[in-house]
Amino acid sequence: MASEDQGTDLLWGPRQKPARAPRLALTVDRIAGAAIEVADAEGMASVSMQQVAARLDVTKMALYRHVSSKAELVAVMIESAVGEPPNLRTVPGGWRPRLITWADLMRRTWRRHPWLPAATTGERMTGPREVGWTESAVAALGDTGLDGGERMDAVFLLSGHIRNTESAATAGTQPWTAEKQLRDILRDHRERFPALHEATMSTAGTVRDNGWEFGLNRILDGLEVLIEGRRPERTS
Amino acid sequence: MASEDQGTDLLWGPRQKPARAPRLALTVDRIAGAAIEVADAEGMASVSMQQVAARLDVTKMALYRHVSSKAELVAVMIESAVGEPPNLRTVPGGWRPRLITWADLMRRTWRRHPWLPAATTGERMTGPREVGWTESAVAALGDTGLDGGERMDAVFLLSGHIRNTESAATAGTQPWTAEKQLRDILRDHRERFPALHEATMSTAGTVRDNGWEFGLNRILDGLEVLIEGRRPERTS
DNA sequence: TACACCCAGTGTCCATCGGACACTCAAGTA
DNA sequence: TACTTGAGTGTCCGATGGACACTGGGTGTA
CATH class of the missing domain: 1.10.10.60 (Homeodomain-like)
Known part of the structure; x- marks a missing residue:
């Protein structure tokens, strides 16, 4: 120069x-x-x-x-x-609060580095800390009666939800997350997409979190249905 | 030349x-x-x-x-x-069979074109057919008592699950989906990741679908808990 | 019939990317 | 003092997305 x-x-x-x-x-x-x-x-x-x-x-x-x-x-x-994986053993209340804590910590980390969703897609090498986060969540499901495959699937489901909401937060991964753009499209084509138009309009002005809380609660509720159903019947 | x-x-x-x-x-x-x-x-x-x-x-x-x-x-x-979005109005049985049908059709399409997950991440333009698929699913939730935001969040949750399982199917998006690689790592570090090691070993030889069925059922169960709880009480 | 225009497809150029490979040059050792 | 070593450099390569001027054949009009 x-x-x-x-x-x-x-x-x-x-x-x-x-x-x-x-x-x-x-x-x-x-x-x-x-x-x-x-x-x-x-x-x-x-x-x-x-x-x-x-x-x-x-x-x-x-x-x-x-x-x-x-x-x-x-x-x-x-x-x-990603940092050191958390220790959830001190979180009281069983698997549900532990998974909530885990998801919250993970989401925080991913928010701090919005490129993580993009960087962790596709074939790639995996490091010990990343595996450690998974270990941490799988361990939290240890006393639920779920078998090994189910525990892994459950963690995959939950972490996938974090990935989806976070990558949608930084870029319009899904059509309905690019708020403004979608709203404009729907205004011009409301007769073609009536259900979506109505649903979108009813959320105008609402604070959106890309369905984070909603999805988290649905997933945990779904897990709870399975876990409670699996438990040896006591009263009923 | x-x-x-x-x-x-x-x-x-x-x-x-x-x-x-x-x-x-x-x-x-x-x-x-x-x-x-x-x-x-x-x-x-x-x-x-x-x-x-x-x-x-x-x-x-x-x-x-x-x-x-x-x-x-x-x-x-x-x-x-992605093709023309499906018409679910003829599917009998209410929102749950409709969403299952929708998810199955979408998953089939994505399996036919394994690059769709990669192509639909990040900021991009959205076409009418893609919006049509969303319309289709949101419409299927029309008579559930969920409000507009909840219907959209539910569809986002479900379609996110498809994205995750499918993109994991073609490339190791998550550490625990790169089966072989992870199994080798865990064999060498079983003392560091005991819960994950145990869960993984117990699934050896199992046919894996990246948690597709598991996640789908958890999500639908979770939605059902919400929808049933929202319904005006009848018996109880 | 002649001519001008239009425009789909071409050729060339550019900055940037990941990466191979041979190099320089200072520090440490024999 | 001479040799080795290894961190950082310089140069090259093929591939990428894209800008821009050009060409050549077909068509509409005079």
Whole structure:
């Protein structure tokens, strides 16, 4: 950029500083941190090797000394962003409050890093912390009488709901979440989509959470029906 | 590519064919069809302007005469792939069988085009057929006593479940769906993830559907709890 | 019949992407 | 002092989406 100016300074000016500031050593953690900053600020689409490298004042190829590919960079970002999985054993009240706590913590994390839904779709590597979050939720269902497959399916269902509501929050994943756009469409075509038109209009002015609370309660109610039905009959 | 050979042929060989086969006129539908073929065969990542153009034996820039951007191409693909929304009014038995039918039809469509989850994430344009599918499901909840917001949230919850199970079917969206990989990890770290290890091992050899049936039944049960509780009390 | 216009399809260019590979150069060791 | 090592660099490549000027054949009008 300013190579000529620098040359002039080097020749004529007072030698004020070492030509290149003594920079911190590059580490995987620093790289992940920079990538997360880019993603938080400008979205996953802006996370490229050159963008991340630029933020560290380094060449993109330097990054490859520490991560073997972009996929690995993303994997490291995710592990760093999700944080340590929670310990739910101290939450009183059985499986339901524990799952609510888990879902709430997870949702908070995902809200802090809105690119997580986009980063965690598709084939990819999985890190220990991510698995730890799953462990945590599966363990919370330990005394419900559900079998192993059911416990895993239940956690998948719940975490999928978080993914859906959060990715819908940042981008219109589903037609009916792009509020404004959909409302305009429906105003122009109300005769074609009467039920949807009526439902949408009745929610005008309402605070929307993309169905987070609604879906959470439906899922937990559905689980409760199964768990209570499974329990050895006592009274009835 | 073979321009010199063609030149030779034109000069010396018998003039066998018009240099370029009389090709079908390019239309948006033909373009969308070709793009869907590419996506079905090689996944969404292989859908590029040049790939689609090549399949039509045409330059990529020719496509821009018919679609204004790649985003528009994708939007057209989606509209074409989802097909006409179903009419559920003939399905007997109330909202539950109707939603099951709807979910089953939608899941079938998404299975036919495994790229649909990937294509319908992120900010994008929405077409009338896609909105039609939503209309169809919202209408099925018309006589449940749910209010407009609840009906939309319910449909979002259900369609989100389809998205999750289907996108997990084609790629390991969640750690616990990449069966083989996860099982290996857990074998090596069973002391770190005991609950998950136990749950996973107990499902060995089981046919997995990514929790489709399980999640569907939980969601419907959860909806039923709400709907029945909302109904004006009769007996009890 | 002649000519001008229109427009679908072409060719070329550009910035950006992930990544391969050979390099420089300073620090540490023999 | 000479050699090795390894972090960071520079350059190249093919593929991506897209801008823009061009061409050539068909059609409507004079």
